[in-house]
Amino acid sequence: MAKVNGLTAVERPDTLARSAYLRLQEAIRDGVVRHGPLYSENELAETLGMSRTPVREAVIALTREGLLEVSAQRGFSVRALSADEQAEVFDLRGLLETHVVRRLAEDTPEDAVADLRAVLERQARVAETGTRSEFLVLDEEFHLLMPRLAALPRTGETLGRLRGAMWLLGQEALTRPERDKAVLTEHHAIVDAIAAGDPGAAAAAVAHHLDTTRAAADAHGRGIACGYRRENA
Incomplete structure (x- = not known):
């Protein structure tokens, strides 16, 4: 050698x-x-x-x-993310995460669905008695577990960096109390589609989840901007 x-x-x-x-x-x-x-x-x-x-x-x-x-x-x-940067982060997440769930739905590894549901059970408990921070940690665990289960390490690394960029939106934009039940419902829809072996439904469920998350973040940003204008009027 x-x-x-x-x-x-x-x-x-x-x-x-x-x-x-x-x-x-x-x-x-x-x-x-x-x-x-x-x-x-x-x-x-x-x-x-x-x-x-x-x-x-x-x-x-x-x-x-x-x-x-x-x-x-x-x-x-x-750093503060510009509107264009925020849009790019969500667009990239959509491309990568729909690819991940399609792969999982097409060839679901043994125990993958059980592992994902276990995270959602913990997230549901945290939604009832935990903190915003704990909910966000489990949200991240759920999204980054899927590329690991799909044996897509490079995709997982890229998604991890994109999740980091999401933090710049602020915890208030990402984990709002009124969104908890909706987030859990959206997460379960993703897992249900994977369990059913339906790649199209899984991709659609991820796209819907990211669209509603983007809308919530945008609404939060507009609220801050309006409040700033009122305070400085």
Whole structure:
């Protein structure tokens, strides 16, 4: 077997930087760190109980992913998605997720339906007694479980990045109390179509779910804009 020359050993990843990355990522998803305020890396490092270096690395990584913006010598803030960017995210999700559910409906892996229904059972319980953040975590788990079950890892990675972009819409836009029952109904429709082995129905159920989610996010955005205009009239 040929020997590879000219390469050096890979260093172990910085666990503190990874920890800071995950904590900051969760804070964006949960709306703890949100669009508007300017945040200090030093204060975040103090809150997390670590030095500024891993926090800085986490901020740089999330900036590269398009979730944060860095202001030189001032701090960082959460990016705001433009209307065109929001539309692109939803359009891409539609293309990828309909492909995923078609694949699942055409060739459903053993226990796939049971695994998906188990997530929905947990999400239903959280809708009754949990928090907005917990509901959003399970929503994400449901959507990212499907490409894993379909053995589509690259599609899953891409969808994961698109889900990250969705966080920039804000938790209030993505997990509104009045939407909980509708979201669960829409999720069950997707799984029912997969279980029935109906690719067309599965794709239609995903498209409907994304359309209603987009409409809810758009309505939330218009409400904020109207409120801003009233306050500044």
